[in-house]
Amino acid sequence: MTARPTKDRIVAAASKLFYDEGIRGVSVDAVAEKAGVTKRTLYYHFKSKDDLIAAYLEGRDQPNLALFKRWFDEAVGGLAAKVQAIFDNLARAARHPKWRGCGFLRTSAELANMPGHPAMKIGAAHKKKFEAWLQAEFEAAKLSDAPLLARHVALLLDGSFATVLLHRDPAYMEAAGLAAHKLVSAAKPKRRS
Incomplete structure (x- = not known):
């Protein structure tokens, strides 16, 4: 079984948190922690929290x-x-x-x-x-x-x-x-x- 790609894990974590708590109530740090990545890794895949919010809705x-x-x-x-x-x-x-x-x-x-x-x-x-x-x-x-x-x-x-x-x-x-x-x-x- 292949590990889920990092970007997909980040979007999945953001989706869960954003839906449950709202976009303003969730920090980038919380998303990184839930995805099991560093904040730096998150920003490697997404330029900003706004890009992450967009990916959440696109998903x-x-x-x-x-x-x-x-x-x-x-x-x-x-x-x-x-x-x-x-x-x-x-x-x-x-x-x-x-x-x-x-x-x-x-x-x-x-x-x-x-x-x-x-x-x-x-x-x-x-x-x-x-x-x-x-x-x-x-x-x-x-x-x-x-x-x-x-x-x-x-x-x-x-x-x-x-x-x-x-x-x-x-x-x-x-x-x-x-x-x-x-x-x-x-x-x-x-x-x-």
Whole structure:
């Protein structure tokens, strides 16, 4: 068995610490210690803590999107039920004691006064990818105004992340899933031209 590459160990350590404690609450020293490397080694692989924060979010991007797609694909029922399944699965995850919400939204809240930060751009791109994927699903189902419908569902999702984090009650995410189900069910098919 080959040892995990140093850079991967550093990102894994940062990911765990940043998600659990927030980016501002975690020092570079803490990340180096958790990764089992010196601070100098960490800075060899990452020029700054900002680069490490960006790597943390880049590492979450595709796995999160793949998970949402898997929940969607595995759901029984029509399009509305598949969209609702994303919310229901997130509500189940939110019941775990180690759940801390959306890493992208939490990071953006910590960096709200730094709109040009690389992590802000990565977070925004992640959210746009989710919205674009939903839009493609709605367009494939030939629903009218698919871009707006996708945006509405994305707003429900992010709003439920924030509300569940605030109240520590996953029922808000389930309620958002019901609202998304109603929106998708009420969507009209495209008119034939």
